[in-house]
Amino acid sequence: MRTFCISILVSFILLFGGCKNDIELLDNYHAALVCYGLLNPADSVHYVRVSKVFLGEGSALVMAQNQDTISFPIGTVHVTIEEWKNGLQMQNYVLSADTLIPRDSGVFHNPYQVLYRGIFPVLKDGSTYKLKVLDLVKGTSIYAETPIVQDVQMTNPSNNFMPLNFWDTTSIRFKWKSGTYGLRYNFKIRFHYSEEFTFDTTQISEHYIDWEVGNIDALEDAGNQSMSMTMRRDYFLKVLAQRIPSNLYVRRISGKIDFIFNAAAQDFATYIDVTNSNNNSTAALPIFTNIHGGYGLFSSRTTTTLRDYSLDSDTRYQLRVNPITYGLNFIR
Numbered sequence: 209m210r211t212f213c214i215s216i217l218v219s220f221i222l223l224f225g226g227c228k229n230d231i232e233l234l235d236n237y238h239a240a241l242v243c244y245g246l247l248n249p250a251d252s253v254h255y256v257r258v259s260k261v262f263l264g265e266g267s268a269l270v271m272a273q274n275q276d277t278i279s280f281p282i283g284t285v286h287v288t289i290e291e292w293k294n295g296l297q298m299q300n301y302v303l304s305a306d307t308l309i310p311r312d313s314g315v316f317h318n319p320y321q322v323l324y325r326g327i328f329p330v331l332k333d334g335s336t337y338k339l340k341v342l343d344l345v346k347g348t349s350i351y352a353e354t355p356i357v358q359d360v361q362m363t364n365p366s367n368n369f370m371p372l373n374f375w376d377t378t379s380i381r382f383k384w385k386s387g388t389y390g391l392r393y394n395f396k397i398r399f400h401y402s403e404e405f406t407f408d409t410t411q412i413s414e415h416y417i418d419w420e421v422g423n424i425d426a427l428e429d430a431g432n433q434s435m436s437m438t439m440r441r442d443y444f445l446k447v448l449a450q451r452i453p454s455n456l457y458v459r460r461i462s463g464k465i466d467f468i469f470n471a472a473a474q475d476f477a478t479y480i481d482v483t484n485s486n487n488n489s490t491a492a493l494p495i496f497t498n499i500h501g502g503y504g505l506f507s508s509r510t511t512t513t514l515r516d517y518s519l520d521s522d523t524r525y526q527l528r529v530n531p532i533t534y535g536l537n538f539i540r
């Protein structure tokens with residue numbers, strides 16, 4: 209039996225969904241380049257994974273353990289990312305081979321892997337980024353491009369001047385405007401706190417926990433769409449009780465709140481949907497790719513972090529006395 213498999217990069221989709229490590233292709237086609245890259249303006253270093261479809265007789269699991277089967281030797285591919293704006297090429301970044309990040313154990317050969325690394329800014333100024341990968345041995349190439357997702361604009365709360373109530377049983381509704389090119393939004397609340405050692409209050413450490421509120425899709429990626437999520441205020445206390453371990457030897461001081469939005473571009477969101485459909489079904493479903501001349505995904509996501517929101521005095525009081533959080537030893 210002939211088996212075709214694609215080695216795919218999964219680490220960059222953890223915030224939005226799962227992905228399986230192999231795709232069985234049932235049609236007959238030529239060997240192709242496979243490429244995965246995800247740009248984020250919050251990152252200063254960017255990685256692209258380049259691998260290949262492998263074709264052979266026998267077990268795909270055996271072939272997947274052969275490094276030469278799934279990867280190109282260093283020096284045999286040329287990887288560039290170009291920045292374009294208003295029809296003009298602004299920059300051309302050549303990515304270099306990087307073997308320092310190991311591949312997790314699993315179906316494919318590990319821990320050695322080759323990624324392609326570039327250090328450059330990704331701008332949210334309307335620029336488009338174009339990926340080009342050339343197989344220097346065969347002369348084949350692939351091409352893809354992506355816009356960069358713009359920041360969200362928080363509308364409720366409209367600023368960080370008003371302290372937040374996170375303890376009563378009423379609901380709180382968070383509202384924001386979507387960013388241009390953003391389709392799927394993951395929203396989380398980050399709570400900062402510090403700990404001081406009971407027997408030596410000069411020993412202070414900083415910590416935070418994340419409350420994963422959920423995911424929501426915009427109707428389209430044109431931006432400026434009103435979006436919202438609603439939840440009960442006192443869920444905050446329950447999340448803290450679940451995520452912060454009890455410790456009799458520390459006293460805790462509540463800190464600031466951050467609102468964090470991870471927004472995925474349309475191609476990225478579509479890729480996640482198709483991948484999850486394949487995971488949850490035994491039916492033969494299509495493989496999504498936006499790579500011209502090959503397979504894979506080149507897209508973007510943007511992290512918007514809105515900082516320095518405060519808890520109101522009633523919430524800080526409840527952290528100390530409420531039965532849900534009493535054992536966490538908050539003193540203010």
